[in-house]
Every structure is written in structure tokens, then in C-alpha cells.
Amino acid sequence: MTAVPIARSQDAVFGSHRLPMNRQLQEAPVVLAILDGWGHCESTTDNAVRMAATPNMNALWQTCPHTLIQASGSAVGLPDGQMGNSEVGHITIGSGRVVRQELVRIGHAIRDGSFQRN
Known part of the structure; x- marks a missing residue:
């Protein structure tokens, strides 16, 4: 698994989201969603996930903190x-x-x- 590094600025980086260091973290529910067979690749060539209509996953990706992990080797x-x-x-x-x-x-x-x- 690859850790996301802390930015050199005053912000912490969580996936693709930035959290200002002066902002307090509050307890909130966390979801660990494991999507077997759902890889990540920008190319649409031979890529059923990228070619499919996935409005719910697209919305979650755009609005929720997330990260990618290495799942091989x-x-x-x-x-x-x-x-x-x-x-x-x-x-x-x-x-x-x-x-x-x-x-x-x-x-x-x-x-x-x-x-x-x-």
C-alpha cells in the first residue's frame, strides 16, 4: 500500500483532497469500500469500468476523500x-x-x- 505524503505547505493531503492544518478533524463515519475487480486506469481502451456509465461512483470520486492502493506483487x-x-x-x-x-x-x-x- 502506498501512503499519501504530507504536503510541504500548511495543508495535509488526503487522496485528492486538501485539508487546511488549522481545521480541526471531527469524528465522522468512515467507509472502507472494497470493489473487487474494479481497477483504476485512465485509458478507456479495453476498460469496461471506464467505458461504463457509473454516475454514482463518479459522484463519490468527485466529492469524497479517497485513495488508491497497490494490489499486486x-x-x-x-x-x-x-x-x-x-x-x-x-x-x-x-x-x-x-x-x-x-x-x-x-x-x-x-x-x-x-x-x-x-
């Missing part, structure tokens, strides 16, 4: 370049950290020799 405990899936994504989000998946753990064990000693 080492960001979710898989080898670099390996496509993620629902299971590893949910494990990563649920645990709040990267959990190395079996393929990565086996590869590491082969490289460090512990696989042969098992």
Missing part, C-alpha cells in the same frame, strides 16, 4: 509482477500489513537453504 506479499486476487488483498487489508504468500515464502526458503533442511 510485493505490496500484497506476492512476487513482483504477480497479479493479486481477492484472497491476498483481503488478507493484507485485514491484517494491516504485508503477509508474504506461500509462493514468496517457498522461494525465500529455497534461496536461504531452509527448504532443503526441512
